[in-house]
Amino acid sequence: MRTYDVIVLGAGPAGDYAAALATAEGLDVALVERENVGGECAYWACMPSKALLRPGELLAETRRVPGLGTGELDVTAVLSRRDEVIHGLDDTSHAERQVNRGITLVRGHGRLDGERRVVVDPGDGSTETLEATRAVIISVGSGAAIPPIPGLSELAPWTNREATTATPAPGSLIVLGGGAVGCELAQAWSSLGTQVTLVEAAARLLPSAEPFASELLQASLRERGVDVRTGEGATKAKRRGDGDFRLELDSGDELVAGELLVSIGREPHTADLGLDTVDLAPGETIGVDDRMRVPHHGDWLYAIGDVNGRALVTHAGKYQASVAVANIMNRDAHAAWDGPLTPQVVFTDPQIASVGQTLEQALEAGVAARAVDADPGSSPGASFIGKGAYSGARIVVDEAREVLIGATFVAPEVAEWLQAASFAIVGAVPLRTLAHAMPAYPTRSDVWLELLADWRP
Ligand SMILES: Cc1cc2nc3c(=O)[nH]c(=O)nc-3n(C[C@H](O)[C@H](O)[C@H](O)COP(=O)(O)OP(=O)(O)OC[C@H]3O[C@@H](n4cnc5c(N)ncnc54)[C@H](O)[C@@H]3O)c2cc1C
Numbered sequence: 001m002r003t004y005d006v007i008v009l010g011a012g013p014a015g016d017y018a019a020a021l022a023t024a025e026g027l028d029v030a031l032v033e034r035e036n037v038g039g040e041c042a043y044w045a046c047m048p049s050k051a052l053l054r055p056g057e058l059l060a061e062t063r064r065v066p067g068l069g070t071g072e073l074d075v076t077a078v079l080s081r082r083d084e085v086i087h088g089l090d091d092t093s094h095a096e097r098q099v100n101r102g103i104t105l106v107r108g109h110g111r112l113d114g115e116r117r118v119v120v121d122p123g124d125g126s127t128e129t130l131e132a133t134r135a136v137i138i139s140v141g142s143g144a145a146i147p148p149i150p151g152l153s154e155l156a157p158w159t160n161r162e163a164t165t166a167t168p169a170p171g172s173l174i175v176l177g178g179g180a181v182g183c184e185l186a187q188a189w190s191s192l193g194t195q196v197t198l199v200e201a202a203a204r205l206l207p208s209a210e211p212f213a214s215e216l217l218q219a220s221l222r223e224r225g226v227d228v229r230t231g232e233g234a235t236k237a238k239r240r241g242d243g244d245f246r247l248e249l250d251s252g253d254e255l256v257a258g259e260l261l262v263s264i265g266r267e268p269h270t271a272d273l274g275l276d277t278v279d280l281a282p283g284e285t286i287g288v289d290d291r292m293r294v295p296h297h298g299d300w301l302y303a304i305g306d307v308n309g310r311a312l313v314t315h316a317g318k319y320q321a322s323v324a325v326a327n328i329m330n331r332d333a334h335a336a337w338d339g340p341l342t343p344q345v346v347f348t349d350p351q352i353a354s355v356g357q358t359l360e361q362a363l364e365a366g367v368a369a370r371a372v373d374a375d376p377g378s379s380p381g382a383s384f385i386g387k388g389a390y391s392g393a394r395i396v397v398d399e400a401r402e403v404l405i406g407a408t409f410v411a412p413e414v415a416e417w418l419q420a421a422s423f424a425i426v427g428a429v430p431l432r433t434l435a436h437a438m439p440a441y442p443t444r445s446d447v448w449l450e451l452l453a454d455w456r457p
Pocket of ligand 1: 269
């Protein structure tokens with residue numbers, strides 16, 4: 001049995017970051033990983049999807065700028081750059097970086113075995129027991145959930161794994177689920193020549209976003225040739241004699257395509273994690289308090305990243321890692337800004353960048369909230385970036401406290417705008433102070449003049 005200060009179970013972005021932070025604090029850390037160091041994000045999620053999206057996004061922008069021509073994408077080159085971004089699914093360099101920090105990397109499937117103990121099974125018939133003197137951090141992430149639609153799971157449809165690593169581009173693709181993952185991958189493959197149908201059972205795409213953002217994205221995807229079907233649920237899946245997928249919808253329509261991607265949500269990797277040995281339910285999300293501690297387990301068990309269900313994005317997992325490590329070091333740290341307040345970017349064209357509360361969420365929470373809308377597309381900067389593209393912006397303000405509590409920007413390349421709004425929200429900067437921040441001319445940030453007009457000096 002080997003003993004460490006901290007055992008981190010799962011080396012996705014949350015666990016990877018937690019291990020690095022704990023090591024930097026001087027702790028002796030074991031990082032257990034059964035597959036690739038870097039996790040889903042680096043190989044089958046964030047990174048490959050962005051590599052697939054960026055060329056089409058840039059091409060659309062060049063087409064909006066007179067003088068740049070109307071080139072076409074070189075699909076082979078795009079896919080080969082995607083393969084480069086995911087290092088051909090080889091995690092050697094990523095793993096070496098962690099080992100060079102002084103982290104002990106233990107390869108294999110880890111399971112809890114009572115308090116502070118983890119048994120690792122490397123798959124060669126042996127097992128190794130690790131013991132933690134201070135804490136175990138669970139960061140095992142999530143996998144694609146397959147809904148109980150008759151026939152679906154037997155057909156082995158695409159999940160995010162196949163949809164981010166496929167070569168060549170399929171001729172046709174049905175995407176089931178119009179959340180961030182479904183919308184991004186629908187656009188990515190459509191830009192690479194695939195005929196895409198996007199099916200969402202809710203009345204609109206991105207159901208938890210501001211409604212105007214869903215509308216703009218839907219219009220843009222349709223303009224790009226994606227067949228968007230909202231308010232239609234799938235009832236049955238089959239494969240035809242020629243191998244194509246056939247999906248029946250509750251509207252009575254039937255869709256046929258060469259591939260079918262299921263992107264309706266995620267389920268935590270907790271079914272085979274030894275949770276029963278510490279009185280937790282296998283297969284469930286692991287709930288935590290705002291210190292990332294699992295309740296009723298003293299101060300030794302933490303859960304961060306997708307597995308705790310608070311916000312299923314990489315940066316939330318990293319934020320939670322810093323909170324968990326601070327508490328392990330006996331500093332009193334609480335997560336206050338993840339969960340529904342987490343910044344989110346949907347990297348479609350237009351991008352949807354949002355942080356904090358939507359108007360609906362704020363009103364439901366009983367806040368005296370008001371929305372202010374403006375269009376960054378009509379600002380002077382939009383003569384040069386995103387000219388004529390779908391665009392819109394909304395801020396949500398708390399009228400009583402006169403501070404920003406939410407923001408949504410929709411336009412090409414607005415992902416980098418988000419941090420400014422996050423600073424204002426997290427810092428609770430008074431709107432009357434914010435209104436002194438001059439947007440440089442001519443940029444699309446000019447939209448802030450309109451958004452903050454009521455609080456002008
Ligand atoms: C297509 C797609 C695109 C996305 N794009 C973005 C994006 O642009 N930005 C963003 O912020 N988020 C994005 N996300 C979400 C993001 O990928 C996840 O939130 C993030 O990967 C979660 O990190 P994690 O460390 O919690 O878990 P994971 O990344 O899932 O990593 C968990 C690790 O634990 C390992 N593991 C599991 N069980 C065990 C075990 N028993 N023993 C040992 N190891 C184990 C796994 O092998 C894995 O390496 C995207 C998701 C998808 C599906």
